[in-house]
Amino acid sequence: KSGFVSIVGRPNVGKSTFLNRVIGQKIAIMSDKPQTTRNKVQGVLTQENSQTIFIDTPGIHKPKHKLGEFMLKTSRNALREVDVIMFMVNAEQAIGKGDEFIIELLQGNKTPVFLIINKIDLIHPDQLMKIIDSYKDKFDFAEIIPISALQGNNVENLLTTIEKYL
Ligand code: GDP
Ligand code: MG
Numbered sequence: 080k081s082g083f084v085s086i087v088g089r090p091n092v093g094k095s096t097f098l099n100r101v102i103g104q105k106i107a108i109m110s111d112k113p114q115t116t117r118n119k120v121q122g123v124l125t126q127e128n129s130q131t132i133f134i135d136t137p138g139i140h141k142p143k144h145k146l147g148e149f150m151l152k153t154s155r156n157a158l159r160e161v162d163v164i165m166f167m168v169n170a171e172q173a174i175g176k177g178d179e180f181i182i183e184l185l186q187g188n189k190t191p192v193f194l195i196i197n198k199i200d201l202i203h204p205d206q207l208m209k210i211i212d213s214y215k216d217k218f219d220f221a222e223i224i225p226i227s228a229l230q231g232n233n234v235e236n237l238l239t240t241i242e243k244y245l
Contacts, residue, residue: 081130082245085158086121087139088167089177093197097167097228098122098133101238129242134161139184151184158188163221163244167195170202170225174213182218191221191244195237200227 086094102122119135136157158164164185168178185192194214199207207225214220222240226233 080128080242080245081132082162083132083134083160084163084165084241085134085136085161086165086167087136087158087181088165088195089169089175089181092167092169093228094167097195097197097226097234100228100231100234102133124238126238126242129245131238131241131245139181154184155188158185158190161190163241164188164190164192165195165241166192166220167197168210168214170196170198170207170210173210174217179217185218192218193222193224193237193240194218194220196223196225197228199225199232200230 086097088094098121101124121133121135124131124133136154139154139158166181166185168174194211196207196210196214202210211223211225214223221244224233224237224240226237228234
C-alpha cells in the first residue's frame with residue numbers, strides 16, 4: 080500500500096516536529112524538491128506494509144493573508160489529491176481564527192480528515208476532553224488522535240491508523 084498524506088495546521092503546532100520524528104534525516108533531502116506545482120514532498124515513511132508520502136500544501140499555512148478565490152480553489156484541489164489530511168492543532172490552545180480558516184477550506188472535501196491534537200504532554204486529561212469536544216462540533220473528522228510529536232506518545236497508533244486509509 081502507498082499513499083499521500085497532507086499535514087495542515089497553524090504555525091508552531093508541531094508539524095515539523097512530527098515529520099522529523101517519523102521520517103528523520105530524509106526530510107532534509109526531500110524538502111526542497113517540488114513534486115507538482117501544488118504539492119511539495121516533505122518526506123517518505125516506509126513501514127513494513129506501506130509507504131506514506133507526506134506533503135505540504137502551500138496556501139493553507141497563511142491564514143492571515145487574504146486569499147483570492149483562485150488560491151482557495153488551488154488549496155482545496157490539492158487537498159483532494161491526498162488520501163488523508165492530518166489537521167494538526169495545539170492541545171494547549173483553544174480554536175482560533177487560523178484553525179477556523181483551515182476548517183473552512185476542508186468543508187466539502189471528501190478526503191478523510193484526521194484531527195491531530197498535538198502536545199498532549201503539556202496538558203491535563205480534562206483539558207484534552209474539552210478541546211476534543213470543541214473541535215467535534217466544527218467538523219466531521221474521520222479520526223481524532225491525540226499525540227505528543229515531541230515525546231512520541233501515540234505516534235505509532237497514528238501511523239497504524241493512517242495505513243488503514245491508504
Ligand atoms: P510547525 O510550525 O507546525 O512545524 O511546528 P514545529 O514542529 O516547528 O514546533 C513548534 C514548537 O513546538 C517547537 O518548539 C517544538 O519543539 C514544540 N513542539 C512540537 N511538538 C511538541 C509536543 O508534542 N510537545 C511539546 N511540549 N512541544 C512540542
Ligand atoms: Mg514547520
